[in-house]
Amino acid sequence: MAKLSIGIVGLPNAGKSTLFQALTTVAVPAESYPFCTIEPNVGIVPVPDGRLGRIAELVRAPKVTPAVVEFVDIAGLVEGASHGEGLGNRFLQHIREVDAVAHVIRLFEDTTVASVTAGDDPSRDRELVETELALADLDLVEAHIERLARKARSGDRDAKEAIEVADRIRERLEKGEPARRESLTTEEEKRLRGLNLVTIKPQMYVANVSEDFWSEPTASYEGLLSSLRLEDSGAVLLPVSALLEAELSELPQAERAEYLGAIGAEESGLARLIRAGYELLGLITFFSFNENELRAWTIREGALAPQAAGTVHTDFEDRFIRAETIAFEEFEHYGSLKAAREAGAVRFEGKEYAVRDGDILWFRTGA
Ligand SMILES: Nc1nc2c(ncn2[C@@H]2O[C@H](COP(=O)(O)OP(=O)(O)OP(=O)(O)O)[C@@H](O)[C@H]2O)c(=O)[nH]1
Ligand SMILES: [Mg+2]
Known part of the structure; x- marks a missing residue:
């Protein structure tokens, strides 16, 4: 794997572009109205890894190349997106190729920022996006089953087996559940690979919390879990403040640690997000160097x-x-x-x- 790529999904005004902007150096508009992200935005960021800097010091590497992660920001999904409402479905095309999905959910409170839903029930926001993603995938799976059925009628035995797998996924999606919940063998998974289903990709939740989350005594991780009503206990949930990350990204490197310390956070959201991505996909890092260059590389565990x-x-x-x-x-x-x-x-x-x-x-x- 050359690099990990992460697609950012969520409702309009959830803070996706603000986060994306903070994470990457690419400047994208983040305005207080829905649908300001109309072109897909792709940004590449180096993977923070202290080991690389340490090796560089020891071998006095003339050139250091970190591993990179690619982030893809898309427009917000709204209810009915899978049926052509809003711009959501079209933009899902732009994340069909990513390795993992970061689902940004708005938990910050700000009455000046319009919310598409009532904005007071993050679990409803979460379900809304998940339903739309499932429905968009369902369209693909149904078309796939039709194609396979034609082949099966002309006696293709392999197509019959492929239908069996696709049918199981279809049943999941019809219930509004993500395809990843169906456990598949490697063989079965291969049969579906070409479809690039969004809900089959590993996913993490990014709770876009208020900046005072880390200093607020009543705010807690358990509180987040329950307000999102996550059924899957193995789900990866990261509290991040898009606004704080944006402020952080504007500071000189030397002042960032101090700023994080002041608000009670240990590490930037970027570092945590990337680490979560590596864990989610079972990725590891190895290094190579010669007299010209030191490099970090990403591979599967x-x-x-x-x-x-x-x-x-x-x-x-x-x-x-x-x-x-x-x-x-x-x-x-x-x-x-x-x-x-x-x-x-x-x-x-x-x-x-x-x-x-x-x-x-x-x-x-x-x-
Ligand atoms: N208070 C507060 N405002 C935020 C936060 N994150 C984003 N916003 C504001 O919310 C508005 C929308 O943020 P965006 O990042 O553009 O939202 P988006 O999810 O990309 O929205 P679409 O592209 O329309 O789907 C902007 O005015 C941001 O400044 C946050 O953590 N706290
Ligand atoms: Mg946006």
Whole structure:
């Protein structure tokens, strides 16, 4: 995987563009009226990773390239979006290709900012968006089933099996439930992959809370959970203040930690959001460096060394012979590659090696 991409969904005025703007350097309009995001906005941000800076110091890397995450901001969905109301359905096209979805729900109170719904029941807002997403996916699945049915009638056995899977998903979606709730085998999941269903993607909830959430004694994570009435206890829910993130992004880097400390938050929402994305998708980071460049790379947990080599250079996967590797912590302990080698701490690993988070890797490849 070259990079993680996250699509931002939610009702109009939930704070998606404000968050997006804060997260990325791309300037997009964030106005106090619905539908100001009319073009999809794509922004790329570096993944915050302290280990990269530490290696850079130790090896005095002339060039440092962090892993990146792509955010895609779309216009707000409204009730009936899946039937062409508002602009929602059309814009869903722009997030069909993302790896994960961040569902932004408005919990901040501000009477000057128009809310599309009554705005006093975040769980209703959440359900509204989820229903629209499910209905939009349902359209795709129904069309898919029709196509398969034609094939099945002409005797295609494989199409019959594909219909069985698609039918299960259809039943879920008809109930307004996300497709991800249906447990699928890898084979079944593959059959659906081409449809790019939005509700099959891993999803996290981003509660756009007031800036004083971290200092307000009565505000709590449990309070958020119950006001959103999340049934799925395994759901990922992140409290973030889009407004605060926007203010933070305007400060010089050096002043950010102090600002966060002052409001009682430990880390920026960006860092938490990206980490949640990595966890949601089971992604890990490995590093590579030579005399020219130090780089962080993103791969799936469990990926083997040849696949890691393939992210660095497509050819490397097939030509992989072995990898030299050392864990970040060990490298930091020895302080240099030379010292680590002399201590025998740099290992050789073969094709079956499952790369671990924080590994530094050097690939040996053949012709
Ligand atoms: N008080 C407060 N206002 C916010 C917050 N987040 C966003 N807003 C305001 O709400 C308005 C709408 O925010 P946007 O970020 O444009 O909302 P959106 O979700 O992108 O809306 P659409 O693009 O129309 O779907 C803007 O005036 C923001 O300044 C927040 O955390 N607190
Ligand atoms: Mg917007």
